[in-house]
Structure formats: structure tokens, C-alpha cells
Amino acid sequence: MTSPHRSSTEQPPASSSHELRTFHDVIDDIAREIGLDSDEVEARKAFLELGEADVAALRDIHELLDTQRDAFSDRFYAHLLAFPQLSALLGPGAETRLRHVQASYFSSLTNGDYGQDYIRERLRVGVTHQRIGLDPKWYIGAYRKYLSELHDILWRRLHGQPERFRAAVEAILKIVCFDMGLALDTYAHADQLANLQNQNYLEQVIDGMPAGLVVVDSELRACSMNRMMADLLGAPDEALAEERLPLIELIPCPELAACAAETLRTGAPHDNVLVTLDGRADGVRYVDFNIRRARKDGVHILLLIGQDITFRRKARLRLQESEEFFRLTFNQAAVGIVLLGADGRVLRTNSKMSQILGYSEIELLARFYQQFMCEEDLVDEQALIGGLRAGEISEYQREKRLLRRDGARVWVSVTVSSMRDANGNQRFICVVKDIQRQKQAEEALLRMANHDALTGLPNRVLMQDRLGQAIMHAHRTRRQVAVMFIDLDRFKHVNDSLGHDAGDQLIVEIARRLSSSLRESDTVARQGGDEFVVVLPDLAGKDDAAKVARKLLDNLFQPLTLRGQEVFPSGSIGIAMYPRDGEDSTTLLKCADSAMYGSKGQGGNHYSFYTAEMGAQAYEHLRMEGALQRALQRQEFLLHYQPVVDIGSGVVTGVEALLRWQPLDREMVSPAEFIPLAEETGLIVPIGDWVLATAMRQQKAWVDAGLPPVRVSVNLSARQFLGQDVAQRVGVLLKETGCDPAFLTLEITESVLMENPVAATETMGRLAAMGVQLAIDDFGTGYSSLASLKRFPIHSLKIDRSFVMDLTQDADDAAIVNAVIALAHSMKLNVIAEGVETQEQLAFLQQHGCDQMQGYCFSRPVAPQGIEAMLRREA
Numbered sequence: 001m002t003s004p005h006r007s008s009t010e011q012p013p014a015s016s017s018h019e020l021r022t023f024h025d026v027i028d029d030i031a032r033e034i035g036l037d038s039d040e041v042e043a044r045k046a047f048l049e050l051g052e053a054d055v056a057a058l059r060d061i062h063e064l065l066d067t068q069r070d071a072f073s074d075r076f077y078a079h080l081l082a083f084p085q086l087s088a089l090l091g092p093g094a095e096t097r098l099r100h101v102q103a104s105y106f107s108s109l110t111n112g113d114y115g116q117d118y119i120r121e122r123l124r125v126g127v128t129h130q131r132i133g134l135d136p137k138w139y140i141g142a143y144r145k146y147l148s149e150l151h152d153i154l155w156r157r158l159h160g161q162p163e164r165f166r167a168a169v170e171a172i173l174k175i176v177c178f179d180m181g182l183a184l185d186t187y188a189h190a191d192q193l194a195n196l197q198n199q200n201y202l203e204q205v206i207d208g209m210p211a212g213l214v215v216v217d218s219e220l221r222a223c224s225m226n227r228m229m230a231d232l233l234g235a236p237d238e239a240l241a242e243e244r245l246p247l248i249e250l251i252p253c254p255e256l257a258a259c260a261a262e263t264l265r266t267g268a269p270h271d272n273v274l275v276t277l278d279g280r281a282d283g284v285r286y287v288d289f290n291i292r293r294a295r296k297d298g299v300h301i302l303l304l305i306g307q308d309i310t311f312r313r314k315a316r317l318r319l320q321e322s323e324e325f326f327r328l329t330f331n332q333a334a335v336g337i338v339l340l341g342a343d344g345r346v347l348r349t350n351s352k353m354s355q356i357l358g359y360s361e362i363e364l365l366a367r368f369y370q371q372f373m374c375e376e377d378l379v380d381e382q383a384l385i386g387g388l389r390a391g392e393i394s395e396y397q398r399e400k401r402l403l404r405r406d407g408a409r410v411w412v413s414v415t416v417s418s419m420r421d422a423n424g425n426q427r428f429i430c431v432v433k434d435i436q437r438q439k440q441a442e443e444a445l446l447r448m449a450n451h452d453a454l455t456g457l458p459n460r461v462l463m464q465d466r467l468g469q470a471i472m473h474a475h476r477t478r479r480q481v482a483v484m485f486i487d488l489d490r491f492k493h494v495n496d497s498l499g500h501d502a503g504d505q506l507i508v509e510i511a512r513r514l515s516s517s518l519r520e521s522d523t524v525a526r527q528g529g530d531e532f533v534v535v536l537p538d539l540a541g542k543d544d545a546a547k548v549a550r551k552l553l554d555n556l557f558q559p560l561t562l563r564g565q566e567v568f569p570s571g572s573i574g575i576a577m578y579p580r581d582g583e584d585s586t587t588l589l590k591c592a593d594s595a596m597y598g599s600k601g602q603g604g605n606h607y608s609f610y611t612a613e614m615g616a617q618a619y620e621h622l623r624m625e626g627a628l629q630r631a632l633q634r635q636e637f638l639l640h641y642q643p644v645v646d647i648g649s650g651v652v653t654g655v656e657a658l659l660r661w662q663p664l665d666r667e668m669v670s671p672a673e674f675i676p677l678a679e680e681t682g683l684i685v686p687i688g689d690w691v692l693a694t695a696m697r698q699q700k701a702w703v704d705a706g707l708p709p710v711r712v713s714v715n716l717s718a719r720q721f722l723g724q725d726v727a728q729r730v731g732v733l734l735k736e737t738g739c740d741p742a743f744l745t746l747e748i749t750e751s752v753l754m755e756n757p758v759a760a761t762e763t764m765g766r767l768a769a770m771g772v773q774l775a776i777d778d779f780g781t782g783y784s785s786l787a788s789l790k791r792f793p794i795h796s797l798k799i800d801r802s803f804v805m806d807l808t809q810d811a812d813d814a815a816i817v818n819a820v821i822a823l824a825h826s827m828k829l830n831v832i833a834e835g836v837e838t839q840e841q842l843a844f845l846q847q848h849g850c851d852q853m854q855g856y857c858f859s860r861p862v863a864p865q866g867i868e869a870m871l872r873r874e875a
């Protein structure tokens with residue numbers, strides 16, 4: 001306890017080492033603490049006027065009293081032991097021992113030696129008496145008895161010698177008073193020691209209190225405080241040691257000072273006065289003060305007891321903070337959160353949950369979770385909740401649909417966990433994530449993966465799955481399955497002439513017509529391009545399939561208008577039957593495909609069932625493809641050239657390069673046979689590139705051979721023209737071959753132009769810029785008008801052979817050819833007639849101003865040497 005008046009003679013507390021000390025040491029300590037040094041002894045003797053004369057007088061009666069000692073002791077102790085309080089203190093059988101002690105004291109009293117040993121003995125006796133609990137009153141009484149007895153003895157022996165008697169009595173009185181002083185000193189010292197120990201004990205208790213204590217005086221100044229308060233305030237001991245600090249300075253809290261003043265004035269206690277102590281190195285401290293009034297030395301004092309509630313308060317603040325954090329997180333969470341009672345009642349929810357389910361928070365609180373579940377989920381959900389309830393699982397996660405307020409179903413991912421509230425009640429926490437969009441995207445992806453984007457029909461993947469199921473079902477039920485491969489007739493033609501959009505429109509309409517012609521249990525799938533596959537499960541036989549095929553063809557062959565043109569779509573259908581033609585989907589599809597080619601071979605708009613011969617055709621198709629690839633590697637291709645003749649002069653002005661395939665071991669194969677296959681497989685690109693390079697090299701070779709320059713025309717396929725950078729390639733080849741671009745013409749069909757007019761214009765522009773000429777081949781077979789060709793940098797038009805063929809018999813064809821020549825001329829285009837076989841045709845063309853012609857009437861396509869011979873003849 002820190003106080004401005006702390007004793008400077010504080011005694012160390014009793015310790016075990018203290019107990020081991022001898023009684024002699026204790027007496028020495030007491031003598032020292034009382035201050036009984038020789039000066040003190042002399043001072044006392046002087047005050048008692050105990051001098052040498054008295055010592056001599058005492059010695060004088062020593063002998064005299066010797067014979068009286070035993071009788072004296074008997075009387076003395078008879079008197080003392082007559083008092084039960086004393087006999088109880090002195091103990092049974094004490095008489096003999098005490099009589100001996102008394103006799104010894106009696107002797108020492110008059111033997112004239114009153115030095116340190118005498119004094120120490122007196123202190124020892126005093127300490128002994130004090131320790132056994134002999135009150136000073138008994139002590140004083142005993143000395144009175146002592147003096148009276150001595151007085152009697154001396155009177156009896158010395159009444160005849162009044163001077164000696166007076167001196168003896170005087171000396172006895174002094175020495176006895178001297179002794180009494182020493183005895184009383186031991187009592188006072190013991191009391192002082194006890195007080196000190198008491199005070200130490202209290203201070204220890206107060207310092208050890210788990211609360212801070214400040215004692216404040218009646219002037220509201222702090223008198224003392226315990227260690228805990230000093231620690232709390234961060235105040236050094238010296239703060240109060242020097243002066244009493246005003247309370248408001250020691251604890252700068254006006255509220256505390258005001259409460260203290262009130263308690264001091266009225267005596268009414270104050271509890272829970274919260275004081276915030278900041279500015280401490282270890283951070284802010286919160287102290288809860290109770291103020292009580294007490295009284296000391298007749299004046300009021302205050303006890304301010306401060307409890308450090310920093311930890312508690314910080315914990316509470318942290319709890320509040322975490323509750324606030326939780327509340328905000330809960331309310332603003334991007335996922336729905338619901339706290340459910342054990343029966344599924346909604347106990348707490350957040351705004352996201354309201355958003356997901358379309359109910360207000362209040363509405364949700366009046367409901368049970370089960371009310372939002374779809375019926376089909378109830379059984380599973382109850383089982384899982386049962387698992388949670390029984391502690392078999394701690395949580396579960398599911399994707400499912402919940403019922404919204406508007407009756408719609410929303411896809412969610414739910415995680416449900418079990419917990420106990422503060423009262424031990426079971427609760428379920430549901431974290432609900434809205435995955436509606438994700439599910440829609442997944443469904444869309446799944447749909448995309450299994451359906452054709454243009455028509456929405458199942459695609460090849462889904463069709464194969466359905467076909468597999470149909471086969472399994474037919475196997476079990478001993479029924480049949482029909483697989484139909486449907487390819488639209490002349491679709492390419494529509495696509496090329498009317499453009500891709502019209503082609504797409506046609507495909508969509510065909511898909512609609514096929515779907516509407518079939519049952520729910522049938523499958524119609526788009527295989528790609530203009531190919532469809534129909535799966536008819538559960539059939540009795542091929543007659544059923546034939547009926548459906550007829551119906552499909554009838555429905556397909558209904559007119560529709562595309563870009564203002566009336567089109568009559570038709571298809572070629574190939575049919576394979578399970579189990580007759582194959583037992584697995586791959587074989588059946590292959591058979592149906594072969595059968596479809598069979599229908600195509602019959603002019604389209606036809607259905608055919610698969611036969612073994614068709615398998616051979618399909619095989620042939622595959623064989624050709626492989627052979628074409630090998631032909632490129634083995635250099636089995638060559639070029640023939642057909643002269644292009646000026647109609648007026650009959651002079652060869654150019655040649656058209658025409659591809660030929662001469663396999664090593666077989667007859668020459670016509671391009672009409674392999675070009676469509678090469679186009680289908682993409683092989684036309686490397687083959688066409690070879691043609692271009694070879695023709696250009698040939699042109700240069702003729703020039704180098706000293707022949708007059710001759711224009712060489714090369715056919716470009718659609719893939720070649722649109723699928724690669726043909727302008728860049730021609731540029732490279734011009735450089736490589738040395739061919740003169742002014743004598744190179746590239747022929748493209750009008751359908752190629754119309755397929756991608758923008759790209760075509762750009763490519764043609766680049767080619768024209770190199771000086772290469774461009775011709776439209778097979779003109780009249782497409783749907784483009786002459787006017788639409790205006791925007792392309794074209795030099796020539798080649799009238800298709802089909803118009804020239806019947807020119808002289810068919811007035812329509814004649815009119816068309818005539819009109820084309822006239823219009824082309826008006827557009828300053830050169831006109832070349834193809835396939836001129838007769839003189840009549842030639843005459844017609846001459847008559848109508850056609851510029852050039854090519855055909856059998858002049859020459860068939862021939863090897864380069866043939867052309868060279870012709871050119872030399874003309875030169």
C-alpha cells in the first residue's frame with residue numbers, strides 16, 4: 001500500500017529462518033529495537049536517580065536478605081497462585097520452578113551488578129511473561145507484592161537503624177522501578193511489533209487484491225493506492241509519496257471526480273463508473289470504479305475500488321464487432337442464407353434469399369423450408385435432413401430447384417449444415433447459391449453439343465445415341481429399325497446461285513417438313529450440310545419404312561420461294577434396316593449412306609433400300625479418294641488444252657487448260673468423274689495448284705519456243721478461289737514460272753462469285769491489278785444477272801455449253817444466247833461460246849457477233865504438242 005506516511009522501521013515478516021534463531025538472539029534484537037544501549041541504560045538510571053550509593057545500599061542488604069529468600073518466595077507465590085487467572089497462565093507444577101526463578105531474581109536484585117546481563121535477563125523474563133499472556137496489570141500487582149514483602153522484611157531487620165532502612169528501601173524502590181520499566185518495554189515492543197505485522201498483513205492483502213484501490217481524503221486528494229491501481233494508472237510509487245495528488249490529476253476523469261465528491265458529501269455509494277485510461281504504452285484500459293465512503297481518525301475518506309475490465313470490455317467490443325460483421329456479411333452476402341429450426345421453420349434469412357425466392361424477408365419467416373421444395377425432391381431431402389439430425393453427416397450439398405413465389409422454379413446449389421444454438425437446440429444453416437444462369441448455360445451447352453444450331457434438330461452425336469437405344473430396344477422386342485440417310489437434291493446449286501442465306505432458309509424448312517412428317521418417337525437429325533438422318537424405331541418391317549420414305553418425299557417436294565425464286569426441293573433417301581443390313585449404328589449408317597447414293601444415281605427424289613451392290617459403289621467411292629491422293633504423289637495428272645478461236649478470223653487466240661488423270665495401270669479418267677470427288681474431299685486445292693503452275697509454265701514454254709503469245713485459261717474451283725489466298729499464290733507462280741499475266745485468264749463460275757461477292761471482288765481486284773484477266777465460266781447456269789456482274793472486274797463471259805447445244809433447234813436457247821452476246825457487248829465484255837460442235841451453231845454465233853468460240857467443231861482438247869503444231873501452222 002503506497003502511502004505518504006509509511007513507517008521507516010518496517011519489520012521484515014517472520015520467516016522460517018527467523019524461527020531458527022535462538023532466544024538469546026531475539027532478546028538482543030529486542031534490546032536493540034528498544035534502543036537499550038549503554039547511554040539509554042545510564043539515562044534511565046539517572047532519571048531514577050539510581051546511583052552508586054543505591055548499589056552499595058543494595059549490596060549492604062544482600063547478606064541480610066539471603067536467609068529470607070525462600071520464605072519470601074513462598075509467600076509471593078502463595079499470593080499469586082491464589083488467583084485462578086494466574087495459576088492457569090503459569091501452568092500446573094509451576095510452583096517449584098517459579099520458586100527457584102524467584103529466588104534467583106531475589107538474589108540478583110541486591111547483588112549489585114546491573115549491567116547488560118542483568119538487563120538482558122529482565123527483558124527475557126518480560127518477553128516470557130508477555131508471550132504467555134501475562135497482562136501488565138498482573139505484572140504491576142506482583143511488583144507491588146514484592147515491594148511490600150521486602151519493606152516488611154527490611155523493617156523487621158533494620159527498624160533500629162533508620163538511615164540504613166531508608167537507604168535500603170530507597171534503593172530497592174529504584175531497582176524495582178528500573179526492572180518494571182524494562183518489563184513494560186518488552187510489552188510495548190511486542191505490541192508495536194504486533195501492530196507493525198498487522199499493518200504489513202493488511203498492506204499485503206490490499207496489494208494482493210485483484211482490484212485497484214485508491215484511498216481519497218476528505219479534500220478529494222489521493223492518500224494511498226495499492227499496487228494494482230498503481231499499475232493501472234501507470235503511476236510510480238513516488239506519485240503519492242511526496243504529496244497527496246488531487247484525484248482529478250491522478251485519474252483525469254471528471255465523471256469519477258464528480259461521483260467521488262457526491263459520495264463524500266452524501267455517503268451514497270457509486271457503482272460502475274467507467275473510466276477510460278488512454279495514453280498508456282500498452283493501449284487503452286477500461287476501469288470500472290465503485291466508490292464507498294469510510295471514516296478514519298474521525299474524518300471521512302473515500303475508497304475507490306477499480307476493476308480492470310479492459311479484457312472483458314474489449315472482448316465485448318470484439319463480440320459486438322464480430323456480430324456487426326456477421327450481420328452485414330449475412331445481409332449483404334451474395335448467396336442466400338437461411339437459418340432453420342429443427343422442424344424446418346425459417347428463423348433467420350437474408351435479402352439475397354428473398355431475391356432468389358421472390359418473397360420478402362417477413363414472408364419467409366412465416367414459412368417452412370419444405371414449402372420451397374419441389375415435390376420430386378422431398379423424399380431425398382428428408383433423408384438427408386434425417387442424416388444431419390442423427391449426426392450421421394455434418395453437411396450435404398445438392399443442386400436442385402426451389403419454388404419461387406411466382407411458381408417458377410429456380411436452380412440453386414444448396415449446402416446444408418447442422419449446428420446447435422446456445423440452448424442446445426438443433427439448427428440447420430442453408431447456404432443457397434443461385435445457379436439458374438449457370439444451369440441455363442449448361443443446358444444451352446448441352447443442347448449445343450447435341451443439337452444442330454441452324455435447325456435445332458438433334459445432331460449426329462444425339463442421333464447415334466438414339467439409334468443405339470432403338471437398336472437395343474428392337475433387339476429385346478424382336479422388332480426392326482430403319483435408318484434413313486437423306487441428301488437434298490441440287491442443294492449446292494441453290495446455295496451457289498441464291499447464296500448461303502437462302503440455302504440456310506431451305507435447310508430450316510426441310511428440317512421442319514421432315515420433323516412434321518414423323519412421330520414423336522422417331523428421330524430426325526441433321527448430319528451436316530444438306531444431309532439428314534431419320535431413325536424409325538420399333539418397325540414391323542421394311543414396308544413401314546417405305547411408307548414413311550414416300551411420305552417424306554411427298555412433303556419435301558412442296559414448292560417454296562427463296563429470294564423470289566420458286567424452288568421445288570427434293571431429296572434422295574437411302575434406307576438401311578436393322579437387323580437385316582447391320583447390327584450396329586456405324587454399319588447401318590454406312591449402308592443408308594450407300595443406299596442414298598443409289599437414289600441419287602436414279603436422278604433424286606427417290607428412296608432406295610440398301611443392297612449389297614451399293615456397298616460396292618461406296619467402296620469404289622473410297623477407293624477413288626485414295627487413288628486421287630496417290631495420283632498427286634505419283635504425278636499421274638496431265639493437262640490437255642482446247643483451242644479458243646476468234647470467230648471472225650478463225651485464228652487460235654487462246655487455249656483452255658483441261659485436267660486429265662492418267663493412272664499408270666488404267667485408262668484415262670475424265671475430270672467429270674473425279675473433280676466432284678476432289679472438291680468434296682478438298683483435294684482440289686493441291687490438284688488445282690498443280691494445274692495453275694503447269695499451265696503457266698506451259699505458256700512461258702510456248703513463248704520461249706518462239707511461238708506467238710497465246711492466252712491460257714485455267715479453271716479455278718470454288719474452294720481454290722474462296723478457300724485460299726489465290727491472288728497471292730498466282731503472284732508467286734507468275735514470278736516462279738515467268739508467265740506473262742497479260743496472257744493468263746482465270747475462269748470462275750458465276751456461283752462462286754455469288755457465294756461470297758465481297759471476298760470475290762477483293763480477290764479479283766488484286767488479280768486484275770497484276771494484269772491477269774478473269775472470265776465467267778458456264779454463264780447462264782446460275783441465277784446471277786448480267787447486271788449483277790457489273791461490279792466485278794471481268795473481261796470475258798463463256799456461254800455454257802447447254803445453251804449452245806440446242807441453239808439451232810430451241811428458240812429459247814437462241815434468244816438467250818443472242819441476249820447474252822448483246823448485253824455482254826454493251827458491258828464491253830468479250831463473249832466466248834463453249835461446246836460449239838456444228839457449223840450451224842458456229843454460223844449462228846458469227847451472225848450474232850459472238851467474239852470467240854471453243855468446241856469440237858474446231859478441236860477437242862489436245863496435248864500441248866498438238867497446240868504447238870497448231871500455233872506453228874498459223875504463225
Ligand SMILES: Nc1nc2c(ncn2[C@@H]2O[C@H](COP(=O)(O)O[C@H]3[C@@H](O)[C@H](n4cnc5c(=O)[nH]c(N)nc54)O[C@@H]3COP(=O)(O)O)[C@@H](O)[C@H]2O)c(=O)[nH]1
Pocket residue numbers: 642656657658659660670671672675688691715716717777778801834835836837854855856857861
Ligand atoms: N476446277 C477444274 N475443273 C476442271 C479442270 N479441268 C477440267 N475441269 C472441269 O471438268 C469438267 C469436265 O471437263 P472435261 O471433261 O475436260 O470437259 C471439258 C471439255 O472437254 C468439254 N468440251 C469442250 N468442247 C466440247 C464440245 O464441243 N462438246 C462437248 N460435249 N464437250 C466439250 O467441256 C468441258 C469444258 O468445260 P468448261 O470448263 O465448263 O469450259 C468441266 O466442268 C471442266 O470445267 C481443272 O483443271 N480444274
